[in-house]
Amino acid sequence: MQTNQTVSCPHCMNDVPWGASVCRGCHAEIAYGTPGAITIFFIVVSVAAGWYAAKLVHDHLSTNSTFLWIVFGVVLVLVGILSIKICKRLYKGRTWFRRIYRTK
Ligand SMILES: [Zn+2]
Incomplete structure:
Protein backbone atom coordinates (compact mmCIF):
# COMPACT_ATOMS: atom_id res chain seq x y z
CA MET A 1 0.00 0.00 0.00
CA GLN A 2 2.50 2.60 1.19
CA THR A 3 5.54 1.09 -0.50
CA ASN A 4 6.88 4.19 -2.23
CA GLN A 5 6.45 6.50 0.72
CA THR A 6 9.14 7.79 2.97
CA VAL A 7 8.87 9.05 6.52
CA SER A 8 11.16 11.60 8.05
CA CYS A 9 12.89 10.70 11.29
CA PRO A 10 12.11 13.18 14.10
CA HIS A 11 15.58 12.66 15.57
CA CYS A 12 17.87 13.26 12.60
CA MET A 13 15.42 14.49 9.91
CA ASN A 14 16.55 11.76 7.54
CA ASP A 15 14.08 10.37 5.00
CA VAL A 16 13.53 6.71 5.78
CA PRO A 17 11.76 4.38 3.33
CA TRP A 18 8.36 3.18 4.56
CA GLY A 19 8.64 -0.24 6.14
CA ALA A 20 12.23 0.11 7.34
CA SER A 21 12.71 -1.04 10.91
CA VAL A 22 15.73 1.14 11.68
CA CYS A 23 16.60 4.72 10.69
CA ARG A 24 19.67 4.87 8.47
CA GLY A 25 20.73 8.20 9.93
CA CYS A 26 20.61 7.69 13.68
CA HIS A 27 19.64 4.00 14.08
CA ALA A 28 16.38 4.82 15.84
CA GLU A 29 13.96 1.90 15.90
CA ILE A 30 10.81 2.46 13.87
CA ALA A 31 7.47 0.88 14.72
CA TYR A 32 4.31 1.13 12.64
CA GLY A 33 0.64 1.14 13.46
CA THR A 34 -0.90 0.77 16.90
ZN1 LIG B 1 17.04 9.09 12.47
Missing part, protein backbone atom coordinates in the same frame (compact mmCIF):
# COMPACT_ATOMS: atom_id res chain seq x y z
CA PRO A 35 1.52 1.19 19.82
CA GLY A 36 1.85 -1.79 22.15
CA ALA A 37 0.61 0.13 25.19
CA ILE A 38 -2.65 1.01 23.40
CA THR A 39 -3.11 -2.65 22.41
CA ILE A 40 -2.69 -3.75 26.03
CA PHE A 41 -5.12 -1.04 27.13
CA PHE A 42 -7.79 -2.30 24.72
CA ILE A 43 -7.23 -5.93 25.81
CA VAL A 44 -7.84 -4.84 29.41
CA VAL A 45 -10.94 -2.87 28.33
CA SER A 46 -12.28 -5.92 26.42
CA VAL A 47 -11.79 -8.22 29.40
CA ALA A 48 -13.35 -5.65 31.75
CA ALA A 49 -16.35 -5.22 29.43
CA GLY A 50 -16.81 -9.01 29.23
CA TRP A 51 -16.53 -9.35 32.99
CA TYR A 52 -19.01 -6.51 33.56
CA ALA A 53 -21.51 -7.99 31.09
CA ALA A 54 -21.23 -11.40 32.77
CA LYS A 55 -21.71 -9.74 36.17
CA LEU A 56 -24.89 -7.98 34.97
CA VAL A 57 -26.27 -11.25 33.59
CA HIS A 58 -25.33 -13.00 36.82
CA ASP A 59 -27.13 -10.37 38.92
CA HIS A 60 -30.27 -10.05 36.81
CA LEU A 61 -30.77 -13.02 34.50
CA SER A 62 -28.98 -16.25 35.21
CA THR A 63 -26.31 -17.74 37.43
CA ASN A 64 -25.62 -20.60 35.04
CA SER A 65 -21.81 -20.59 34.79
CA THR A 66 -21.70 -21.94 31.22
CA PHE A 67 -24.03 -19.18 30.09
CA LEU A 68 -21.96 -16.58 31.96
CA TRP A 69 -18.78 -17.77 30.23
CA ILE A 70 -20.52 -17.51 26.85
CA VAL A 71 -21.65 -13.93 27.66
CA PHE A 72 -18.13 -13.10 28.83
CA GLY A 73 -16.56 -14.56 25.67
CA VAL A 74 -19.01 -12.95 23.23
CA VAL A 75 -18.69 -9.47 24.78
CA LEU A 76 -14.89 -9.81 24.99
CA VAL A 77 -14.66 -10.75 21.29
CA LEU A 78 -17.11 -8.03 20.21
CA VAL A 79 -15.34 -5.29 22.16
CA GLY A 80 -11.99 -6.69 21.00
CA ILE A 81 -12.98 -6.56 17.32
CA LEU A 82 -14.39 -3.06 17.77
CA SER A 83 -11.15 -1.94 19.47
CA ILE A 84 -9.03 -3.36 16.64
CA LYS A 85 -11.16 -1.46 14.11
CA ILE A 86 -10.84 1.78 16.09
CA CYS A 87 -7.06 1.29 16.43
CA LYS A 88 -6.63 0.58 12.74
CA ARG A 89 -8.53 3.75 11.89
CA LEU A 90 -6.71 5.87 14.47
CA TYR A 91 -3.20 4.62 13.84
CA LYS A 92 -3.31 3.79 10.14
CA GLY A 93 -0.01 4.86 8.60
CA ARG A 94 1.41 6.09 11.90
CA THR A 95 5.08 5.69 12.63
CA TRP A 96 6.84 5.65 15.98
CA PHE A 97 10.53 6.40 16.27
CA ARG A 98 12.41 5.25 19.29
CA ARG A 99 16.01 6.24 19.49
CA ILE A 100 18.40 4.01 21.35
CA TYR A 101 21.43 5.76 22.70
CA ARG A 102 24.35 3.45 22.36
CA THR A 103 27.34 3.75 24.61
CA LYS A 104 29.73 2.73 21.88
Whole structure:
Protein backbone atom coordinates (compact mmCIF):
# COMPACT_ATOMS: atom_id res chain seq x y z
CA MET A 1 0.00 0.00 0.00
CA GLN A 2 2.50 2.60 1.19
CA THR A 3 5.54 1.09 -0.50
CA ASN A 4 6.88 4.19 -2.23
CA GLN A 5 6.45 6.50 0.72
CA THR A 6 9.14 7.79 2.97
CA VAL A 7 8.87 9.05 6.52
CA SER A 8 11.16 11.60 8.05
CA CYS A 9 12.89 10.70 11.29
CA PRO A 10 12.11 13.18 14.10
CA HIS A 11 15.58 12.66 15.57
CA CYS A 12 17.87 13.26 12.60
CA MET A 13 15.42 14.49 9.91
CA ASN A 14 16.55 11.76 7.54
CA ASP A 15 14.08 10.37 5.00
CA VAL A 16 13.53 6.71 5.78
CA PRO A 17 11.76 4.38 3.33
CA TRP A 18 8.36 3.18 4.56
CA GLY A 19 8.64 -0.24 6.14
CA ALA A 20 12.23 0.11 7.34
CA SER A 21 12.71 -1.04 10.91
CA VAL A 22 15.73 1.14 11.68
CA CYS A 23 16.60 4.72 10.69
CA ARG A 24 19.67 4.87 8.47
CA GLY A 25 20.73 8.20 9.93
CA CYS A 26 20.61 7.69 13.68
CA HIS A 27 19.64 4.00 14.08
CA ALA A 28 16.38 4.82 15.84
CA GLU A 29 13.96 1.90 15.90
CA ILE A 30 10.81 2.46 13.87
CA ALA A 31 7.47 0.88 14.72
CA TYR A 32 4.31 1.13 12.64
CA GLY A 33 0.64 1.14 13.46
CA THR A 34 -0.90 0.77 16.90
CA PRO A 35 1.52 1.19 19.82
CA GLY A 36 1.85 -1.79 22.15
CA ALA A 37 0.61 0.13 25.19
CA ILE A 38 -2.65 1.01 23.40
CA THR A 39 -3.11 -2.65 22.41
CA ILE A 40 -2.69 -3.75 26.03
CA PHE A 41 -5.12 -1.04 27.13
CA PHE A 42 -7.79 -2.30 24.72
CA ILE A 43 -7.23 -5.93 25.81
CA VAL A 44 -7.84 -4.84 29.41
CA VAL A 45 -10.94 -2.87 28.33
CA SER A 46 -12.28 -5.92 26.42
CA VAL A 47 -11.79 -8.22 29.40
CA ALA A 48 -13.35 -5.65 31.75
CA ALA A 49 -16.35 -5.22 29.43
CA GLY A 50 -16.81 -9.01 29.23
CA TRP A 51 -16.53 -9.35 32.99
CA TYR A 52 -19.01 -6.51 33.56
CA ALA A 53 -21.51 -7.99 31.09
CA ALA A 54 -21.23 -11.40 32.77
CA LYS A 55 -21.71 -9.74 36.17
CA LEU A 56 -24.89 -7.98 34.97
CA VAL A 57 -26.27 -11.25 33.59
CA HIS A 58 -25.33 -13.00 36.82
CA ASP A 59 -27.13 -10.37 38.92
CA HIS A 60 -30.27 -10.05 36.81
CA LEU A 61 -30.77 -13.02 34.50
CA SER A 62 -28.98 -16.25 35.21
CA THR A 63 -26.31 -17.74 37.43
CA ASN A 64 -25.62 -20.60 35.04
CA SER A 65 -21.81 -20.59 34.79
CA THR A 66 -21.70 -21.94 31.22
CA PHE A 67 -24.03 -19.18 30.09
CA LEU A 68 -21.96 -16.58 31.96
CA TRP A 69 -18.78 -17.77 30.23
CA ILE A 70 -20.52 -17.51 26.85
CA VAL A 71 -21.65 -13.93 27.66
CA PHE A 72 -18.13 -13.10 28.83
CA GLY A 73 -16.56 -14.56 25.67
CA VAL A 74 -19.01 -12.95 23.23
CA VAL A 75 -18.69 -9.47 24.78
CA LEU A 76 -14.89 -9.81 24.99
CA VAL A 77 -14.66 -10.75 21.29
CA LEU A 78 -17.11 -8.03 20.21
CA VAL A 79 -15.34 -5.29 22.16
CA GLY A 80 -11.99 -6.69 21.00
CA ILE A 81 -12.98 -6.56 17.32
CA LEU A 82 -14.39 -3.06 17.77
CA SER A 83 -11.15 -1.94 19.47
CA ILE A 84 -9.03 -3.36 16.64
CA LYS A 85 -11.16 -1.46 14.11
CA ILE A 86 -10.84 1.78 16.09
CA CYS A 87 -7.06 1.29 16.43
CA LYS A 88 -6.63 0.58 12.74
CA ARG A 89 -8.53 3.75 11.89
CA LEU A 90 -6.71 5.87 14.47
CA TYR A 91 -3.20 4.62 13.84
CA LYS A 92 -3.31 3.79 10.14
CA GLY A 93 -0.01 4.86 8.60
CA ARG A 94 1.41 6.09 11.90
CA THR A 95 5.08 5.69 12.63
CA TRP A 96 6.84 5.65 15.98
CA PHE A 97 10.53 6.40 16.27
CA ARG A 98 12.41 5.25 19.29
CA ARG A 99 16.01 6.24 19.49
CA ILE A 100 18.40 4.01 21.35
CA TYR A 101 21.43 5.76 22.70
CA ARG A 102 24.35 3.45 22.36
CA THR A 103 27.34 3.75 24.61
CA LYS A 104 29.73 2.73 21.88
ZN1 LIG B 1 17.04 9.09 12.47
